[in-house]
Amino acid sequence: MVKIGGLQKMTLIDYPGKVAATVFLVGCNFKCGYCHNPDLVRQTPGQEFISEKDFFAFLEKRKGLLDAICVSGGEPLCNDEKELADFLHKIKKAGFLVKLDTNGFNFSLLEKLLAKKGLIDYVAMDVKASLDRYGELTNIKNDFRNIEKSIKLIMDSGIDYEFRTTVLPKFHDFTGFENLLKMVSGAKKFCIQNFSNRRTLDPRYNLETVFRYPELEKMRDLALKYVKQCEIRS
Numbered sequence: 639m640v641k642i643g644g645l646q647k648m649t650l651i652d653y654p655g656k657v658a659a660t661v662f663l664v665g666c667n668f669k670c671g672y673c674h675n676p677d678l679v680r681q682t683p684g685q686e687f688i689s690e691k692d693f694f695a696f697l698e699k700r701k702g703l704l705d706a707i708c709v710s711g712g713e714p715l716c717n718d719e720k721e722l723a724d725f726l727h728k729i730k731k732a733g734f735l736v737k738l739d740t741n742g743f744n745f746s747l748l749e750k751l752l753a754k755k756g757l758i759d760y761v762a763m764d765v766k767a768s769l770d771r772y773g774e775l776t777n778i779k780n781d782f783r784n785i786e787k788s789i790k791l792i793m794d795s796g797i798d799y800e801f802r803t804t805v806l807p808k809f810h811d812f813t814g815f816e817n818l819l820k821m822v823s824g825a826k827k828f829c830i831q832n833f834s835n836r837r838t839l840d841p842r843y844n845l846e847t848v849f850r851y852p853e854l855e856k857m858r859d860l861a862l863k864y865v866k867q868c869e870i871r872s
């Protein structure tokens with residue numbers, strides 16, 4: 639069974655154009671210093687979880703009221719393949735659209751899930767930085783070429799999608815941001831999310847500066863040279 643660390647019972651912003659709830663799965667392979675869900679990434683002793691039974695009982699009560707369920711994290715693709723696929727199937731069977739949030743690192747599991755016809759209706763992938771900054775940003779040592787493979791997979795999948803980046807001056811100077819945009823070149827939707835320096839996984843990020851709105855607008859203008867649609871979420 640997947641471990642459920644939180645549930646937002648209604649959201650109008652997580653699934654474009656739909657009334658949704660968001661379920662947060664525990665665990666992540668990245669350790670982004672700016673992460674706003676530290677409790678999902680760094681599990682703490684005595685942490686309480688929501689049982690799948692209670693979650694599906696909640697869905698039962700929301701039939702006809704919600705259109706969709708966003709499966710977020712943490713990183714959902716850190717879960718066991720069968721357990722995660724079963725969880726998504728059960729949401730679909732209950733009559734809801736499924737949106738999957740992912741950091742795109744687990745390419746092989748993403749490929750398997752997207753290949754299951756009708757299982758996922760919308761994918762939102764975080765593209766964190768230009769590839770050369772991924773190690774520093776995520777605090778893991780690895781080869782990040784899977785990120786590019788996942789971007790291509792999503793763009794070719796025929797499933798509705800968006801890419802999104804949490805931007806902060808530390809990682810997204812003009813050149814770095816443009817290099818990131820080259821990775822998602824041709825994408826139909828890209829979202830710029832402004833970093834908030836409150837409640838971060840690494841407390842040192844509380845001292846990081848944030849972009850001001852006019853700077854975000856310039857980034858959006860640059861993004862529109864590479865992608866068809868770009869939204870600022872701040």
Ligand code: SF4
Nearest residue numbers: 666668669670673712
């Ligand atoms: S920001 Fe996302 S990918 Fe990074 S540590 Fe947090 S949950 Fe994981």
